[in-house]
Amino acid sequence: MNRTAAGFAALVTIGALAFLPARATNVDLLGLDVEGVRLGMSTSEAGAALDNRGYDQIKGTSFQKKDARGVHYVGLKLNPGGEVISVEVAHFLYEGIDPDAHRDTWVENWGEPDNRMGNAGHDWNLTYENEVAVLDKWAKTVPRSELRTRLVSKNEVIASRRGREVSSELCMAIKDKPVSLLNVTDRENLMECIRTGQLRIVAR
Structure with a gap:
């Protein structure tokens, strides 16, 4: 993996x-x-x-x-x-x-x-x-x-x-944060944002 x-x-x-x-x-x-x-x-x-x-x-x-x-x-x-x-x-x-x-x-x-x-x-x-x-x-x-x-x-x-619920504001803040700066809590929140459909993974 x-x-x-x-x-x-x-x-x-x-x-x-x-x-x-x-x-x-x-x-x-x-x-x-x-x-x-x-x-x-x-x-x-x-x-x-x-x-x-x-x-x-x-x-x-x-x-x-x-x-x-x-x-x-x-x-x-x-x-x-x-x-x-x-x-x-x-x-x-x-x-x-x-x-x-x-x-x-x-x-x-x-x-x-x-x-x-x-x-x-x-x-x-x-x-x-x-x-x-x-x-x-x-x-x-x-x-x-x-x-x-x-x-x-x-x-x-x-x-x-x-x-816990992750607010849309927090989801947007995480989206704009550089990957290298994401900590453990950020990653957990990120997955909750994706799970609840507030963020989506798309091909560029």
């Missing part, structure tokens, strides 16, 4: 969940970013987001990357319209992890889970669920350090994309 195109298509959410209400049922699961992928993304959008994070497509909707920390896998499930309805990420890490610390971070970010199972110091599985999706988080140390995230839509077809 062309990395220049990936730069335009990468949708990155930074700290978006820090200000969400503490109750699990209020977590914006449709707006949640998992390795750059959100539920409802098209195949090309999801692939570009993963490409931007260094993942290689190894087969169909499976992606992988290796780095100094370990081996990382991403698996997508699509509906018949080519939208992402499930994303699962597995990080197999070389260094040890603290499952309790990860559990505490998840609770701090999203509040108490709807379901929690675990063994202090060894493994935890927290589940957050609302009317539209389910989020599972795992952390374990046996037989190896592993972190997993699975986000699944409850609906086969996602009726509408999430994301």
Whole structure:
């Protein structure tokens, strides 16, 4: 996948969940970013987001990357319209992890889970669920350090994309901005402008 195109298509959410209400049922699961992928993304959008994070497509909707920390896998499930309805990420890490610390971070970010199972110091599985999706988080140390995230839509077809509205004024400002000056937020806004039809890509 062309990395220049990936730069335009990468949708990155930074700290978006820090200000969400503490109750699990209020977590914006449709707006949640998992390795750059959100539920409802098209195949090309999801692939570009993963490409931007260094993942290689190894087969169909499976992606992988290796780095100094370990081996990382991403698996997508699509509906018949080519939208992402499930994303699962597995990080197999070389260094040890603290499952309790990860559990505490998840609770701090999203509040108490709807379901929690675990063994202090060894493994935890927290589940957050609302009317539209389910989020599972795992952390374990046996037989190896592993972190997993699975986000699944409850609906086969996602009726509408999430994301905040981008004003026409902002779309025009981004259009006139040199490509070399576009930051992460600009690229995210740009894709929303294109998705909502406020900007179009045309051949010159």
